[in-house]
Amino acid sequence: MFPEIIVQPIATQVQSESRPPQEGDTQTRPVALCKFDEHMMSLVPTYKPLNQQELRDFLTLSGATEDTMDQYLQAYNRRMEYKIQHGGFRVIGVKPQPGDPNVYTVRVPDSPYVLRMWTGGMDYWGQFCLDFFDVERKVPVNLPAGYALYPAATTMPPGIGAGHPFPARLARANVQPLQRSYPLGSWERNMGMTSIPDGEEKWAIPEGMPVMLRRDGHPDFTFQMPTRPPAMVVVQPQRGIPYY
Structure with missing residues (x-):
């Protein structure tokens, strides 16, 4: 039986060979033909x-005809401009x-892999995006062969749960795979994609959740998703001076 390994994620920079187009590149970016695409290209x-x-085709599905195509495009651009000026759009899942x-x-x-975790627009739902990254080739990769991610069960004492780091003295003893659990599905697999472009696969997992990585021929590897500071400020009790 392999021993269990439990780690905490750290904030770091992982360099990638992929990059957005730069000034002077011979390959020019496509031109945005509507306000929404123009805004998205800036993000x-x-x-x-x-x-x-x-x-x-999009405007035709919205009801435009050959005679009203320009009119529909102008109306669409006005709606998008209004949305941009009043909160914009939440973009989710974009890789760092x-x-x-x-x-x-x-x-x-x-x-050769690291697990990357980033906000990816999922902070509203209390989640982080996750993917695999090859540090030797410096590219994101899809789920490697023989790998699977599972939710990990914990038997923490009262007051300790998701959103709190593992106590060192309890970490090894109190984490097991959930019985009869299924692997965590990526966005792409959950959407029914059978052919995922290289490096595009990603997961969204609640912050603070313990996750177990299982690999053929290796011990189970358990890590905890990062956590964010609480949005609500609360007063903490103090010890040492009795007021009763």
Whole structure:
């Protein structure tokens, strides 16, 4: 029986060979033909806007005809401009760019991989995005062969649970895989994709949740998702001066 390993993620920078287009690149970025795509390209360097035919098809589905195409496009742009000026859009799942300091990582022992964790727009739901990253090739990768992520069960004492770090003296003894649990599905697999582009697979997992990585021929490897400071400030009790 393999011993269990439990680790905490750390904030770090992982460099990637992929990068957004830079000034002077010979490959030019596509042109945004509508206000929404223009806004998205400013938020996500790798975003691909609709081409002319795709935009026409979209407006046609919205009710436009050949005679009213320009009118529908102008109305659509006005609606998008209003949304941008009044809160904008929440973009979720976008993978981090090279040098992003807000990425947490956990090194997977005896492998070329780290697990990356980043907000990815999921803070509203109390979650972090997660993927696998090859530190030798410096590229994100899909779920490696023979790997699976599972929710890990804990038997923590009262007052300790999701959102709190593992106590060192309890970590090894109190974490097991959930009985009859299924692997955590990535967004892509949960959407029914059978062919996932290289490096695009990702998961969304609640903050503070213990997760177990199982690998063929290796011990179970348990880590905890990072946590965020609580949004609500509460008064903490003090010890030492009785007032009763």
